[in-house]
Amino acid sequence: MKNQDNEPKKNNGKLKQNLFKKVKISFGVGIILIFLVVAASASGGYLLHLSNTSPEFCGSCHLMDENVNSYLTSNHLDNVHFQAGVECKECHDYSVGAEISSGVNFLLGNYSVSPNGELLKVQYDDQMCLDCHISYEFMGRATDYLFRNPHNNHNGELECRACHMSHEEQIDFCSSCHSNGGQRMIEDETTEREITY
DSSP states (O other): HHHHHHHHHHHEEEEEEHHOOOOOOOHHHHHHHHHHHHHHHHHHHHHHHEEEEEHHHHHHHHSOOOHHHHHHSSSSHHHHHHHHTGGGGTSOOOOHHHHHHHHHHHTOOOOOOOTTTTTTOOOOOOOHHHHHOOHHHHHHHHTTTSOOOTSSSSTOOOOOGGTSSSSSOOOOOGGTTOOTTTTOOOOOOOOOOGOOO
């Protein structure tokens, strides 16, 4: 009789040991999964932060060293924006999904370039500019001091890119018909006496 009474206790002990092992393994796997999720989230967050704040990071994948250098050091409109604290993604904004797709396309070599190996230019509508620069009327008032006001003229509301090129030299559109009238383009050098405060 004693042997029969002890046998259920032995089986019960083995069941408890097996259950305890399974709980330990499940707990360990759970901890590892949580760690992996936290690590992936932190890495993804860090990469997203870099893509939001570092033009050099963007340039590490995209074929745009020339644009990054222009943004950081040129005398073009992009550098004016850089000096004002405008970051790349305030104009070149992509959803996270589009960024991931872009990264995958880069790794697979699935992107188009010009004959000289540069990324194709992206065309934006005026709303991108007006998100910060408010309206044509606002810009007309802001540049009313100029001899010929390019933002309030007989041509009406020209597209911003008729004159303003982000990573290139600006276009003196008015001078294609009129004398410049002494107006200075962004790229024109200034002297101390020309700068008014």
